[in-house]
Amino acid sequence: MKALFAALLATALLSLTGCLSYSHKDLAQVEQWPLTAAEQPTQSAYLKVDSQYLFNDQTRAGGFNQANLEKLIVKQYQDSKRFSNVTTAKQNSDLYISVRVSNHxxxxxxxxxxxxxxxxxxxxxxxxxxxxxxxxxxxxxKVLGRIEKSETITTWMQLLLIFALPFNESVDPILDQLTQSSLEEAARQKLI
Structure with a gap:
């Protein structure tokens, strides 16, 4: 009976573990979204989205859900109001944009x-x-330019942090901020 009780207690403790993630807010806020455009957008853009996951600087399997990542990035490019068409399907376009997202x-x-x-x-x-x-x-x-942006997230794991679980920050808004900040910088450099 004691063994059963110990097993149930261990299972309960393992299922109640919590973690707390928070962003360091290193990335400057985007000043205006959607980006200002003086005229009707006429450029089409082909996006190639790639991702990688590194653990202690060693490439590992896993990381982002590629379909969800593409969907998030394409939505931000469309919402920027700078392009007449944004697609991940291979086709002739005015701009070819390669986006590599890395999780170190x-x-x-x-x-x-x-x-x-x-x-x-x-x-x-x-x-x-x-x-x-x-x-x-x-x-x-022909390469017009490159832009790199980054943000750091710290995650603490501890039993009592189960109460912080509802306040955990999702990665999706950070990916949106990275995309918006990259587009803002591209507009500032007159790449788009």
């Missing part, structure tokens, strides 16, 4: 093992640097 996760494996072995009583911490590198090319393939 950093943390200690030993700390994660200790956190897990103590059933999340001893906290663990990881940081994720989300970076977006955007390359703009004209219709003939």
């Amino acid at each position: 996760e950093r943390g200690s494996i030993a700390s994660a093992v200790i956190t897990g072995a103590t059933l999340f009583v001893i906290p663990g911490k990881f940081s994720n640097e989300l970076s977006m590198e955007t390359t703009f090319k004209d219709g003939s393939g």
